[in-house]
Amino acid sequence: KAGVTQTPRYLIKTRGQQVTLSCSPISGHRSVSWYQQTPGQGLQFLFEYFSETQRNKGNFPGRFSGRQFSNSRSEMNVSTLELGDSALYLCASSFSRVQETQYFGPGTRLLVL
Amino acid sequence: GEDVEQSLFLSVREGDSSVINCTYTDSSSTYLYWYKQEPGAGLQLLTYIFSNMDMKQDQRLTVLLNKKDKHLSLRIADTQTGDSAIYFCAEWLAGTASKLTFGTGTRLQVTL
Numbered sequence: 760k761a762g763v764t765q766t767p768r769y770l771i772k773t774r775g776q777q778v779t780l781s782c783s784p785i786s787g788h789r790s791v792s793w794y795q796q797t798p799g800q801g802l803q804f805l806f807e808y809f810s811e812t813q814r815n816k817g818n819f820p821g822r823f824s825g826r827q828f829s830n831s832r833s834e835m836n837v838s839t840l841e842l843g844d845s846a847l848y849l850c851a852s853s854f855s856r857v858q859e860t861q862y863f864g865p866g867t868r869l870l871v872l
Numbered sequence: 873g874e875d876v877e878q879s880l881f882l883s884v885r886e887g888d889s890s891v892i893n894c895t896y897t898d899s900s901s902t903y904l905y906w907y908k909q910e911p912g913a914g915l916q917l918l919t920y921i922f923s924n925m926d927m928k929q930d931q932r933l934t935v936l937l938n939k940k941d942k943h944l945s946l947r948i949a950d951t952q953t954g955d956s957a958i959y960f961c962a963e964w965l966a967g968t969a970s971k972l973t974f975g976t977g978t979r980l981q982v983t984l
Binding site: 763765801802804807815817849851860862863864865866868 | 962
């Protein structure tokens, strides 16, 4: 079974731009969560989607948003990029909200200049 | 609270055992996980333990859970250079949906 895939793997953007990251979960998994990893803050939860609905949200500004499609694929969007948004963005999938084990993708590394 | 703490660095010699420690503050944690992250890569799930267990063994990995002290450890037997990575413990709290709270990560360096 293929693992979680994320595209693109690397991105360079400038301040003020917006970016969209994509995540395809493991086949059959319906929950997708997003995390931001930075050297200073570590791994922080962004949000979780299940059945095309955002079910849980971390403490991030409204510039961070996401969505999930009927095939469980998810995208996250960051608008008006700031230098501090430079990070590794990780997507994780799990079978359901009851099944807690999450499997992570390789991440998208975003650099904001 | 949801703080999960780990020591930052551990150095061991190849062939020795490594023990990576983690403390958490929320006694309602349901599952506790260990993930491995190699440079430039995502998180690889190594193992997990349910909160009603004291120990779990999986090949070279042994997880010990002390609920009274809120202490979790990961022992890697016969540590190899390929085990060099950052190790994260994470807790999943019942009622918080699919949110994991991660520790700060422990960098394991394996020397020859």
